[in-house]
Amino acid sequence: MLTRDDVLAARERTAGRVRRTPLLQVGGSGWLKLEFLQHTGSFKARGAFNRQLAAAERGELDPAVGVVTASGGNAGMAHAFAARSIGVPATVFVPETTPAVKVDRLHAYGADVRLGGSEYAEAYAAAVAFAEAAGAVFCHAYDQPEIAAGAGVLAEELLDDLPATDTVIVAVGGGGLLAGVLAAVDGRARVVAVEPVTAPTLAAALAAGEPVDVEVSGVAKDSLGARRLGSIAWDVARRSPGLVSVLVEDAAVVAARAELWSEARVASEHGAATAYAALTSGAYVPAPGERVVTVVCGANTDPVTLAAEPAER
Incomplete structure (x- = not known):
């Protein structure tokens, strides 16, 4: 069971290793948590450090083999x-279809x-087999307690910076970020989980009463392309009665990404813009005076594809 205590432990463990990212006000009651400014351009660095440092603390991390x-x-x-x-050392298994630019990074x-x-499932199986054979610490992309707890630290930061936050909006893929934020918030604010209609892992799980496989496609599938909600996210979500789940169309994601760039000069990837699309599309309408923080969780995107600046501003 993932709890706020796990998130607080992750915060202490990763202090000095990750960046504290700022809030940017973008409206009378709206803020952005600029997590795309994190190391490597996404929130994922938080969970990575927490997982690896925790493994080292337990004596599981062999310096010769690594992760x-x-x-x-x-x-x-x-x-x-x-x-x-x-x-x-870090060994990373990737599908053969992985773009060369990502392999280069x-x-x-x-x-x-x-x-x-x-495909990813085959790369995953190869990574698990390598961990078992070589003794490397296996690091899941999202469905491990230390990964989710590390992600939740960003919610602790934003609530420190804006204690009167009413609502935190996050995008959902496999659910590591959602799980961490729900655990960190622990009833102190509403959490709105946003998914493209083309990758509805949480919405499908809520409808079925358990995680189920879904077909994944669309503009955000590179970062929100998990086919099933993680077990940790499901456990935390079903214990969070205030959780709000909304779906947005791909066109709304594209429009939200363009608006983040034109209005705030935030270069968001489509997965991160999915959270903001809940507001710009009207899928989630805040009440008057509701203080909303949207997590912009990643910016690993091709800047060439960003919308051009309007001719007049």
Whole structure:
């Protein structure tokens, strides 16, 4: 069971290793938590450091073997960065379809990058097998308590900076960020979980009464492309009666991303813009005076695809 105590322990453990990201007010009652300013460009660095440092504390982290994960995206980069910072090797299994630019970034962070089949499930299986054979610490992309607890530290920060926060809005993929934020908030604010209609893992789980596989597609599938909500996220979500789940169309995500750039000069990836799309599309309408913080969780995106600046401002 993930609790706020786990998040507070993660905050202490990762102090000095991760950045404290700021809040930016964007309206009369709205703020952005600028988590895209975190190391490697996403919130994932928080969980990566917490997982690896906790393993080291328990004597599980062999300095000669290090850690292993399966991810060609934000999680892989975060674990490679954390491992390099701690001084241990990182092996990252990626699908053969992973774009070269992401593989290059993994190499830049010092990872030993290995191909693990044609899709994520095969890369995941290869990473698990490597962990068992080599004795490396396996680091899940989202469904481990220390990963989720690390992510939750950002909610502790935002509530320190804005104690009167009424609502925190987050995007959901596998649910590590959602689980951490729910545990950290612990009833002190409402949490709104936002998903594209093309990747509805939480909404499907709530409808079925348990996590179920969903078809995944759409503009945000590179970062919100988990096919099933993680077990930790499900456990925390079903114990959070105030949780609000909303869905947004891909077109709303694209529009929200463009607005973040044109109005605030925030270069968001589509997955991070999904949270903001709840507001811009009207999927979630705050009450008058409601103080809302939207977590912009990542910016690993191609800046060429951002909307052009309006001719007049």
